Amino acid sequence: MQGPSCSVRQSLVRRLEASLRSPVQSHSSRCRSSAATTTTKPSAFVLRSKTAASQFSSPLLPRPRLFSQTPRARSKQPAEDPNFSSILDNPPQLVRTGGRRHGPGLIVLAIIPVTAFLLGSWQVQRLGWKTDLIAKFEDRLVREPLPLPPRIDPDAIHDFDFRRVWARGRFRHDQEMLIGPRMRDGEDGYMVVTPLERDAEDGGRSADKGAATVLVNRGWISKKHKHQASRDPVSLPKGEVVVEGLLREPWKKNMFTPDNRPDRGEFYFPDVKQMAELTGSQAVWVESTMEPGLLEVMDMESRGIPIGRAAEVNLRNNHAQYIFTWYGLAFATSIMLYMVVKKPPTDISRRVRLNKEWS
Template sequence: MRRTFFFLLTSGLGLVILLSLGVWQLQRLAWKEGILAEIEAKIAAAPTPLPHTPDPEADKYRPVEISGHFEPGEIHVITSIKGPGPGYRIIAAFQTDDGRRIMVERGFVPTRNKRMDRPLGAAKLIGNLHWPVEVDSFTPTPDTGTNVWYARDVVPMAETLQTDPILVIQRTDPASGLRLTPVGIDGIANDHLQYALTWFSLAFIWAAMTAYFLWRTRATSKGST
């Protein structure tokens, strides 16, 4: 009797913990969906002039309208897009009409078009400020000899192109011929529903195993009498 009571107590605590973890993930899901909705609203807002000193936190995703001209100098960041497949993000130097030199992500080209010339000169475009966090300890060092970068890293890219550490992701096309890669929320992980289902599934299995053990224990007790 004492063993059964201890087993039920332990099993009950385990079930409560698993269910609590599932509920916590549902709460995290609601929180993340709220954050994503805020980001979507910010991305889709009306564009404003480029701030004089953009803040990587406060101005991330801010829509801006800029005019100026593209200058020689590109960085090619290797990536892959569903459909076209492997290719490169083209990040170019851009001189604004007010004299600032910034970076603009012009879009995507397949691998075969990496060395093609892109149009330079005057342009007026709308895009979103972005400071992507893509570099970690496993990211290879850029191959500057072949101009192949393995992730976007604003500060080193700016140093290479001799620009301010400001990146605008273009979302309107001034006849560049590139495939646009506008900012969106697709790359922001939101796996909380999957985690919640996992915890609830484990709770169900835990409860089923507990019930089975109790049934077998009772059947064995009856058989021995």
């Protein structure tokens, strides 16, 4: 007969065994559940594969192959090629991009300073030539005037250009010619050219007067005194007169001057040979000189008396300005060319190119 103490002890033993057995059962249950999950996934995948295969089980459609069993060909590696070269073995080359370095613009820019330098050097020669020419003419001006011979060789006039001469004779106002328009102090007018008829003596005998006639540029008159009737009678001297002036070479026409029209009495430039043929005189051109004061010039202009030129050399000598201009242009364009050629390329305009040419 068991007492109460014995039953209590048995109940305590059963509780202790239950408490020890519960962790083991929970661990085993977790292991069984994970195994069950692992076993169910392949089966589900197999079921889905079977279901997909059953969808394409139609005799009209080809049955797809779920897994390829054909062995894939092994690709050849680049290192197995004996001609393979690595970028590490071949150093890169820095090249400039963004256009060619030597284009047409650079060629033109290189031609400009050379051309400007040559033109500047040519102007240096012209300056020396013009300076010597002006000095020679000024030397002739300071000499005493020579009497103009009755007959003059046209080829010898070049050696007497700007030489002061004087001649005696009579003006042929009926053969007067006006060359214009010509400006003087901002006013329009004309140059009055009148043949001077001289007496020529040859062995004590009077020769042909026309052979000794020369053309005289008497000076400038205002446009309002174009006609002789509007001038003061003093402007048309009669009888014998003495003319002092400069012997000049025949003038040369430029490309912008129109041709003379002698039939209408229109002369735009002094064509000495043409005027000599019209008047029957020698092809000799004399420019009358005078040095009037300001008040005298104003009086002569109002009365229509021709105003002669001053006895001076009026040749333009601007070659020094041309030298400065051309040499300055050559210097400036040379600096521009240097800056364009020597300008370093920027980081943006560089790129790396593989050099495939082995040395």
